[in-house]
Amino acid sequence: xxxxxxxxxxxxGAKVAYEAVVCxxxxxxxxxxxxxxxxxxxxxxxxxxxxxxxRCNKWVAFVLCxxxxxxxxxxxxxxxxxxxxxxxxxGGLCGIGWIIDAIVxxxxxxxxxx
Ligand SMILES: [Zn+2]
Numbered sequence: 555x556x557x558x559x560x561x562x563x564x565x566x567g568a569k570v571a572y573e574a575v576v577c578x579x580x581x582x583x584x585x586x587x588x589x590x591x592x593x594x595x596x597x598x599x600x601x602x603x604x605x606x607x608x609r610c611n612k613w614v615a616f617v618l619c620x621x622x623x624x625x626x627x628x629x630x631x632x633x634x635x636x637x638x639x640x641x642x643x644x645g646g647l648c649g650i651g652w653i654i655d656a657i658v659x660x661x662x663x664x665x666x667x668x
Contacts, residue, residue: 607667608633615666616659623652628659632668 561572568579575585610632619628626641646652 609665609667612659612662612664612666615662616656619652619656619659623655624649628655634668 559572560569561574562568563570563577563579563582563584565577565582565584566580568577570577570579570584575583577584615628615631618631622628624641624646626638626646629635629638629641641647641651644651646655
């Protein structure tokens with residue numbers, strides 16, 4: 555089959571390899587990239603939200619907050635070292651920060667990103 559090896563550019567008529575996607579004579583794209591065999595280009599945008607965030611398990615954070623929240627252990631778990639030390643010194647902001655954090659964590663999605 556001669557047609558399997560060679561084709562002609564639809565812009566300038568030059569003879570090009572059948573697998574070619576760009577004409578060597580005029581430089582134009584003559585085929586869509588996805589028509590080459592069964593190769594597919596997958597563009598995945600779903601990971602964008604994770605970039606720069608630290609993945610936290612909601613229930614781990616919640617239990618840590620309930621049991622050790624007064625010591626700010628859940629803040630250390632979230633990677634917020636400065637806040638953790640502040641909680642450690644102030645006793646979970648006199649217990650207020652502790653209670654608020656427990657409620658906030660409870661309403662977060664699982665997993666959540668900080
Ligand atoms: Zn051409």
